[in-house]
Amino acid sequence: MNSLxxxxxxxxxxxxxxxxxxxxxxxxxxxxxxxxxxxxxxxxGWCNGQRGWFPSNYVKIIKEYDGKSTKPI
Structure with missing residues (x-):
């Protein structure tokens, strides 16, 4: 399985x-x-099964990770 x-x-x-x-x-x-x-x-970013670029001023950070967290794709 691949991950990001x-x-x-x-x-x-x-x-x-x-x-x-x-x-x-x-x-x-x-x-x-x-x-x-x-x-x-x-x-x-990745949202609702889609990946793409977006402007950071449209969002707020909820949780930051230590660089070891992954998401299966």
């Missing part, structure tokens, strides 16, 4: 919609597992 390393779990403060196939769409209140962060403020 998690940096943190966040909760969406707002709904994010995008037509870009590399972006992650989510609804306000959704929980997102963060896999990587760019200095530009865009984060790579």
């Amino acid at each position: 390393s998690l940096l943190c779990t966040v909760q969406a403060l707002y709904t994010f919609e995008s037509n870009d196939p590399s972006s992650l769409r989510f609804e306000e209140g959704d929980f997102i597992d963060v896999l990587s962060k760019l200095s530009s403020g865009w984060w790579d």
Whole structure:
């Protein structure tokens, strides 16, 4: 089984919609597992079985991990 390393779990403060196939769409209140962060403020995450990029200012951090947490894919 493959797995992804998690940096943190966040909760969406707002709904994010995008037509870009590399972006992650989510609804306000959704929980997102963060896999990587760019200095530009865009984060790579996993939500509702989908993976993609999203703006970090749309979310709040709920839990940070020690770098050893993983998510099966």
